[in-house]
Amino acid sequence: MKSVIYLIALEKVFNNAIFENQVRKLLVGLKRVRGDGLKLTLLVLLPWIEITRRGPYSNFRLHRDELERLKRELADDGIELVVSRTLFPSAFFQMKIVGLCCFSLLTLPVVWYHLLSRRAGLIHCRYYYASFVALLASRLSLHRVKVIFDVRTLLPEQGLVNLIWRRENASFKFWKRVEKWMVACADRVICVSSPMTELIVNEHPGAAVETIPNFVDLEHFRQDGAHGKIRRRELRIENRTVLLYSGTLGGRYPAGRMAECVKLFCQAIGPESFFLVLTSSDEKRLEPLAMQLEANGLCRDKDWKTLDVGAGDVAGYLNAADWSLLVLDDFLTSETFLPIKFAEYLAAGLPVLTHPQNSGIIDILGKYRIGAVLDGAVATAVLGENLRRDKDLMRENCIATAHAEFSLKQFIERYSKIYAELTEDGDNDSVGLA
Numbered sequence: 001m002k003s004v005i006y007l008i009a010l011e012k013v014f015n016n017a018i019f020e021n022q023v024r025k026l027l028v029g030l031k032r033v034r035g036d037g038l039k040l041t042l043l044v045l046l047p048w049i050e051i052t053r054r055g056p057y058s059n060f061r062l063h064r065d066e067l068e069r070l071k072r073e074l075a076d077d078g079i080e081l082v083v084s085r086t087l088f089p090s091a092f093f094q095m096k097i098v099g100l101c102c103f104s105l106l107t108l109p110v111v112w113y114h115l116l117s118r119r120a121g122l123i124h125c126r127y128y129y130a131s132f133v134a135l136l137a138s139r140l141s142l143h144r145v146k147v148i149f150d151v152r153t154l155l156p157e158q159g160l161v162n163l164i165w166r167r168e169n170a171s172f173k174f175w176k177r178v179e180k181w182m183v184a185c186a187d188r189v190i191c192v193s194s195p196m197t198e199l200i201v202n203e204h205p206g207a208a209v210e211t212i213p214n215f216v217d218l219e220h221f222r223q224d225g226a227h228g229k230i231r232r233r234e235l236r237i238e239n240r241t242v243l244l245y246s247g248t249l250g251g252r253y254p255a256g257r258m259a260e261c262v263k264l265f266c267q268a269i270g271p272e273s274f275f276l277v278l279t280s281s282d283e284k285r286l287e288p289l290a291m292q293l294e295a296n297g298l299c300r301d302k303d304w305k306t307l308d309v310g311a312g313d314v315a316g317y318l319n320a321a322d323w324s325l326l327v328l329d330d331f332l333t334s335e336t337f338l339p340i341k342f343a344e345y346l347a348a349g350l351p352v353l354t355h356p357q358n359s360g361i362i363d364i365l366g367k368y369r370i371g372a373v374l375d376g377a378v379a380t381a382v383l384g385e386n387l388r389r390d391k392d393l394m395r396e397n398c399i400a401t402a403h404a405e406f407s408l409k410q411f412i413e414r415y416s417k418i419y420a421e422l423t424e425d426g427d428n429d430s431v432g433l434a
Contacts, residue, residue, distance in 0.1 A: 017311035029412035149186035221347035228319030244321035259292035268384035275304035351394035
């Protein structure tokens with residue numbers, strides 16, 4: 001039996017849509033495909049103490065019941081959950097040189113211990129922090145351990161997006177050197193888009209890179225008109241044409257661009273238009289967008305509203321919408337990935353609307369005919385007419401594209417083949433995922 005560790009560092013595994021839809025469903029699917037041939041362990045390096053704007057709290061006290069429930073549910077699927085306390089707080093998620101040294105000292109013994117105790121021959125790591133400590137631990141292991149570096153998003157460039165450092169700063173240059181070492185040492189590098197793969201290959205020739213986009217569970221995210229009617233009635237928007245945005249606010253999702261697009265949509269569609277925001281972001285994150293929407297004459301609760309819904313409820317609320325919104329800022333990271341929400345929009349049959357400056361998104365929308373540009377240079381009457389005319393065809397194309405390009409099932413098979421390839425020539429009978 002292959003022993004597998006999937007490693008997550010400083011990310012929550014409860015009340016977290018990304019974990020539920022990208023990690024958990026993948027692991028459950030892998031266990032079902034590989035069956036008794038795969039012993040799968042999910043190892044989570046979770047901050048003991050969180051430091052937030054709302055004050056400090058203990059994950060292991062506040063979320064004890066959620067962690068225990070998740071442990072039981074994963075056990076039912078044949079997956080062992082191991083949650084290890086770390087004193088490194090996730091409030092410092094974009095760590096610099098000293099932070100990475102501290103994090104490594106605190107977590108390296110834990111990862112090394114689990115590699116040895118489970119005789120894991122492969123460890124699949126989510127994002128840079130998990131991959132860095134896993135690569136260190138693999139070098140100290142008494143047996144051969146292979147490492148999958150699942151990039152997710154480019155950390156050095158993400159620091160630019162979040163204004164944590166600039167290109168000329170020592171921290172940016174340090175992370176680029178770390179990235180170079182990680183890509184060179186990893187047995188496989190996973191990128192979420194072709195542009196990201198191209199960038200990694202150009203910067204690191206010879207790297208073993210796979211392109212696996214953010215996928216979607218088509219059994220959960222799907223077009224469901226009956227469920228959509230229930231949600232629309234609940235929200236009292238039965239007779240409205242709804243534009244929806246799902247996800248966090250701020251960062252690479254600029255409030256100014258979003259508000260500009262919402263304004264154009266409302267002008268093109270008319271009084272029956274409505275903007276629905278599904279987000280867990282707090283009021284401080286919402287404030288820039290809310291202020292600009294109000295400045296554009298859109299009243300909260302009358303013309304737009306926000307909802308904080310659980311991960312399991314997002315799919316139902318997507319069906320309450322007619323269109324979706326995806327707007328990114330002008331950063332390198334914006335051109336090298338498509339966020340998780342993109343595939344979810346398509347699976348629900350929601351054509352994607354974007355801003356004229358998001359050229360990468362525009363190319364994809366045009367290639368598959370799954371959306372349109374909210375271009376202020378086009379007369380609003382013409383824009384509205386085009387949207388109404390093309391809506392049904394684009395909805396069909398969205399669903400077809402989700403099935404062809406972003407299905408969870410096909411990527412379970414892809415990951416399964418990667419694991420088999422990396423473990424079948426090993427000296428022992430163990431494998432590790434993270």
